[in-house]
Amino acid sequence: MEPGGATLTRTHGVRFVTVTMPRVQGDTRWDAHGGLTNNPNEHARTVGQPIAALITDGGEQGALSPLAPPCAALDSRPMPAIWALSDLHLSTSGAKPMDVFGDHWGNHAGRMAESWDRLVADDDIVLTPGDFSWASKPAEAAGDFAWLGARPGHKIMVKGNHDYWWTGTHKRMAELLPPRTYALKKTAVSIHGVGFFGVRGGDFAALTRYGDTRTAEDIEAWLAREEHELKLSIAALDQADAAAGRARGQRICLFHYPPIPPGRTVSRFTPIIEAAGASFCIYGHLHGQELGPAKVEGTWNGVTYRCTSCDQVDFTPTLICRI
Ligand SMILES: [Fe+2]
Numbered sequence: 119m120e121p122g123g124a125t126l127t128r129t130h131g132v133r134f135v136t137v138t139m140p141r142v143q144g145d146t147r148w149d150a151h152g153g154l155t156n157n158p159n160e161h162a163r164t165v166g167q168p169i170a171a172l173i174t175d176g177g178e179q180g181a182l183s184p185l186a187p188p189c190a191a192l193d194s195r196p197m198p199a200i201w202a203l204s205d206l207h208l209s210t211s212g213a214k215p216m217d218v219f220g221d222h223w224g225n226h227a228g229r230m231a232e233s234w235d236r237l238v239a240d241d242d243i244v245l246t247p248g249d250f251s252w253a254s255k256p257a258e259a260a261g262d263f264a265w266l267g268a269r270p271g272h273k274i275m276v277k278g279n280h281d282y283w284w285t286g287t288h289k290r291m292a293e294l295l296p297p298r299t300y301a302l303k304k305t306a307v308s309i310h311g312v313g314f315f316g317v318r319g320g321d322f323a324a325l326t327r328y329g330d331t332r333t334a335e336d337i338e339a340w341l342a343r344e345e346h347e348l349k350l351s352i353a354a355l356d357q358a359d360a361a362a363g364r365a366r367g368q369r370i371c372l373f374h375y376p377p378i379p380p381g382r383t384v385s386r387f388t389p390i391i392e393a394a395g396a397s398f399c400i401y402g403h404l405h406g407q408e409l410g411p412a413k414v415e416g417t418w419n420g421v422t423y424r425c426t427s428c429d430q431v432d433f434t435p436t437l438i439c440r441i
């Protein structure tokens with residue numbers, strides 16, 4: 119008879135016992151088709167010996183007690199959280215101060231840094247879907263990215279309508295982004311088993327009161343392109359899951375523009391977001407105190423929609439969920 123064994127391992131406060139089946143008279147299997155009296159007894163006896171030894175040794179060392187200190191320490195550790203704070207509109211160069219839009223924007227970068235550093239743990243994830251910086255060129259955004267890099271957590275962004283610094287090449291974008299920062303465009307990322315996909319989106323109608331002269335055809339062409347890029351982002355996430363051999367886990371969608379027209383609960387985008395398996399869709403773009411029906415928030419068909427522009431959430435990262 120070859121020796122079997124039993125080992126005890128612990129991870130994240132959960133104990134696992136692994137039993138190695140020894141070879142008994144050349145046999146390593148329990149599905150006996152003969153000798154039904156002796157065969158199971160022999161197997162049980164040989165597997166039982168290492169388990170008994172494990173219980174004896176583990177009991178003496180305290181490893182099997184309900185609240186052994188290492189397990190208690192691991193159990194008390196909070197799970198990573200997902201936060202959102204959009205439309206940072208940073209201008210660390212001072213070229214574009216935001217308090218021209220009201221006193222409540224005063225020192226908004228300093229106030230966001232204080233709340234971000236106080237709330238966000240280094241292993242958390244912060245979604246910041248668009249209008250990150252007023253910089254018009256990548257080089258001008260260096261100070262704003264230094265600000266972002268000094269904040270804890272993984273960061274995920276999509277392009278906003280004011281992100282003129284956004285560079286089209288993966289190489290230049292990689293040079294610009296701080297570590298653990300992901301700028302999604304026709305791409306996706308998975309962190310802590312949660313998949314993130316997204317797109318910029320667009321207006322559902324021309325903003326004629328602001329002099330917007332786009333035709334219905336112009337709007338349709340824009341939205342069709344955004345819909346296509348949304349599908350490419352989802353496909354990238356599906357491919358990444360397949361390549362990693364992962365089952366589809368929790369998913370979160372990022373939009374810059376509201377993904378649903380004012381006062382509505384559905385759009386051309388909502389069936390796509392639902393079919394992709396998102397539980398949240400986080401967006402920004404909207405500012406001010408009189409947004410009315412434009413600020414579409416709620417849960418429909420399993421997806422919760424939230425506007426997280428910084429002035430809508432008191433310049434403080436808002437908790438989406440814990441993983
Ligand atoms: Fe915007």
Ligand SMILES: [Fe+2]
Binds near residue numbers: 207278402403404405
């Ligand atoms: Fe904005």
